Amino acid sequence: MITELPSGGGGRRELSIIPTDSDGYSTRLLKSVSNNGKNMLFVVPLQEQLSIEPLPFDSVEFAKMPMSNCMKCGRKIPLPLLPVHIEKCKETETESVTDVTVHDDDENVSGATDQPSSPYTDLEQSAQICPICQITFPADVLPYHASMCGEGGRSFSDIESPSTSTKEELPGPLTAQSSTLLSAAWKNENDPQKASRMFCEELLCLSEHCPSLSLLFNQFDTVEEQDSSLISFYKMNSANWSAPFKCRLAGDAAVGKGVNRHILSMMMQKLKTGFALNLGSSTTAPFEGEKNHRVPSACAVLRDSNLFQMAGRMIGHSFLHGGPCLSGLSLPVIILLTGGDADSAASALTLQDCPDIDHRETISLLKKTELTEKEMTRLTDLCLFWDLPVPSSSNQDWLFQQLLSHAVLGRVKCQIKDLRKGIKDAGIWPLLSQRLDSHHIVFSRESVRDITSQVSKGYLYMESGLLLY
Structure with missing residues (x-):
């Protein structure tokens, strides 16, 4: 029973009983009689002691709650009450085990041979x-x-x-299992080029009976639609990238490895030049910088779009299936990408690794013996912006290394981590981690004439019986 305190009365006011609705007290009724909570309400028990026994789980009050089965006893329990029930269920289980032990002793004394049934028999079955x-x-x-x-x-x-859980796992459904099934032949091979191909062939052989990865590429789509198809394909989270890979060009009779190489080489070129997508950024290229000094882009939009993990899958997938490699990466980036430490990467830095020309020119001022007032102001602004001490005559060499390290590597730590994760997804991480001499093969230097999607058309039409350059 609920009563309310009426207004007035000079301190001696009697409580008035609030009548109930047909369904008892409701929120609407209490809000109306209490003036939206402004008047004070009192709850008067109808008995000397209110029952505090918990309601059974099959009560009507729990009918509208989501239910879940207890893994111990199999009963349906309201989801909010499941943690409380689990604790009690553990205590009950302990007591039941003790009782069963005593019962077994009694049966042994009496000569009984029947074994007590396990409470988990139904669940095990x-x-x-x-x-x-x-x-x-x-x-x-x-x-x-x-x-x-x-x-x-x-x-x-x-x-x-x-x-x-403390170990860094290799993503992908079959990567960890397949790497343990590989032989040691590729590890013992002296030639790194041959060892890399042996590793790829063994890994592809282990997955040759898995469902194929099929990619239909429509040449009549717009460039934006084609790039969207590639990105959607390589953003699949549950794909086995060492499975057989089959590409087909809509409207073209070419089939076989030539089509695969055409798609893979075009994909590697787009990692350098960018994708034709509107992501709200001025650039969509995951990598930027000069030849042989390319570094991951520091663009936050590309990082938030998960394009770097996708790029890592593209790099590993292309190498695994005999496509072109991503050439021209900066040496410090390769060191971090393949599991090297930050000190080794920082020692390999050069000014050419800095993709931002303005930052490169500002950092290079520290190599001068004398600085003008304008140059000192420019350096000071950059140091304060990156939370570094201002330049002085005693810290120029140290400050040069710190500024260059932050400009090249410090701003792209998350990008490099995502790239490494994508490479692990593709399955070639055992090769990179156990054969350090294969790094220059997977991440080759950029030559004067790289293989692009246009050059690979020669392979494409040779495969289909037509020779066209």
């Missing part, structure tokens, strides 16, 4: 094996797990084995 990760799950949990299995994120196996 309903357990099924996930066809992707080969881990056993309850039947009601398996559909939820299967919807996320192979996406490269945390799974139930990560939760069950915390000792492996």
